[in-house]
Amino acid sequence: MSTHAQPAGPSSTQLPPLGGPPGEEIRVRGLVQGVGFRPTVWRIAHACGVVGDVRNDSDGVLIHAWGDAWTLQRFIESLSTECPPLARIDAIERHQLNEAAEASDFRIVPSEGGPVHTGVTPDAVVCADCAADIADPANRRYRYPFTNCTHCGPRLSIVQAIPYDRANTTMAAFAMCDACRAEYDDPADRRFHAQPVACPACGPRVWLETRDGGRRVEGEDPCRAASLLLRHGSIVAIKGLGGFQLACDAADEVAVARLRRLKRRERKPFALMARDLQAVRRYCTPNQTERELLANAAGPIVILRANGPECVAASVAPGVGTLGFMLPSTPLHRLLMESLEGALVVTSGNTSDEPPCIDNADARARLGRIADVFLMHDRDIARRVDDSVARVVQGTPRMLRRARGYAPAPLLLPEGFADTPAVLAMGGELKNTFCLARDTQAIVSHHLGDLADALTYADYRRAIAQYLRLFDHEPQVIALDSHPEYLSRKIGYELAQAMQVPAVEVQHHHAHLAACMAENGVPFDALPMLGVALDGLGYGDDGTLWGGEFMLADYRGYTRLGRFKPVAMPGGTRAIDEPWRNAYAQLRAAFDWQGLTRQYGGLDIVRFLSHRPRAALDTMIAQRVNSPLSSSVGRLFDAVAATVGICRERVLYEGQAAIELEALVDPRALRDDSDAHAYPFEIVSTAPDGLRCIEPRPMWEALLDDLLRGVPVPLIAARFHKGLAIAIERMVEGLADLLSGPADTRSVALSGGVFQNRVLFEQVVTRLDAAGFRVLTHRQVPANDGGLSLGQAVVAAARGR
Structure with a gap:
């Protein structure tokens, strides 16, 4: 928490002068609405003997408090130490009041409207108290799937406007019964002003229906019936918190394979749900940090090594060696999992890469051919919110997808950004998020997905309109990627024209590095630092596709200092889907074909490529016809994977080849083998x-020689990863030694989707640390394109000064 003092009054770390004004106006900023903050203030005020009032408004929480200097200081300090579990205080501002107290007690008063400058709290996992309520036969909420309080429950998924009051949520359709109203109105109750508060007498209902829309018997417990069906091989569509999900028994290979076929998701891993940590331990052995992350109020999917005593069905996560587990996030999920000792596949309620359904009628239409039955309810979902995904790397939780439980909690901008104008940053094409930045904070949207899908594109446009309205955000500048074909860029220019505000183009990899710098608190006026951005591709200033970049960057701009060798992508976007094309282009760039066949003609990859249309590919590359040059490290991974026989013909989801290559790495070789066995890369200074x-030819020679000798693929994968990390560290050291003038030569930021490769990330960070660099990495936003919008926003803000 940061505390900002106002000139008119003392900071919260200073005692007001004795004999001073009789009271204070106290402004609390942060995530302080819908989390039980006002009743906490009320309770603390009564305990301290403070009189006055507290209210929500568009800036957060506003307190008027009267008491002697020592009492008010104790009151302020208690606000921080006794903050509710879902709250986050970003600032406490204090102003002296020169009028005497009008009240003789402390009251909670109605909310005030006005321009919005406060946050919306993310959806939160069911708390322990509410879990106890639904498990207690004597409680009136026994087995009620919509039980919640101010410490848990839906927020972003139901809110339609700020202030966060019931009338501004999808719970407005349900009138509270007398018992719920009494809890809602009692400041001493944990359900005081819990906007989704409900019970079986007055709240939403859940039911089970068949795919033809027929309901089951009303007296039957829908969650118990759904659990029974899951145990017998059924696929159940569940209306979850932020959208529909498809579930089946994770141990039932027939059910999982059927779900894959019907969902048209051929190989991408499925997420799993277990009822508790003990059930997770049947399949994985999470460490302490991973266990804490699983139990976090955000409830993300956590990527864990699949090293437990039991196995799920082979079709759950083929070729990756990890499993993505989450615990039940809502009372409905807890009730569903109650009698299930194993794990469920719980994946998004959609087909292929479409956005999940959120509407009952849409779910019946789109999921009717997949699900055997539907576990439905009648509380509307205001917006789609996917499950978040995280992974613990080097002891630190790191976001891979930021959505439910995390978005839209605002991120504090670094020092020097206090007067940031209202920015709308449009994000990228893949794994899209957008960002609203203003004053001292940035609100990164929930994960939206890949804009090439028509439904996702429509959802993206709708979500931007919702956020602008929800946060009363009127952009003064729109930031966008420089790729001329990105849909996010085209929409950004449309909006800029309609709103009559300037549009600022931000180079893709500069945005990656700026996002990493911003979330690490690098000040606005810091010296430029080294950055390494490795990903699939981004549009470069020279019209080629970049993806293996070494830059000297600050928020205003960057200088490109180095890169990986640009290699053609024959077929353009087809090369992304068909890794053999990258393998051919890389080998062709490293060798002449006659020499390659003479020395390595017995290798499977050479025989395979010999039967491809090489003459046509050579012509395309030579004449630059649909064969753009790219320095992409993502494409280098694809080429290596295809060469050793992984995903050679095609990939079935983004990053599959690199993910499966990483999964095969021999950990013993990675840990114990000398660096001398790592594949070498050459650093060329006279490009x-x-x-x-970075020239990969020596790596290719060593790799192909190992293939000739019959070296196992896991050992080859380890040598490639280690050699690549060594080359990156050597390049950074060499560039740091070359720098002169104003620059931070001992800090380096790492960003881009390639750094989600755990093996490479750990190797690079460990080596840079050992070389004396301060290494900045992602934690709060993804290293992939899900973090681009934050970087675009801070670059646009910096350039506007």
């Missing part, structure tokens, strides 16, 4: 464009 260049 035609004047940049330092």
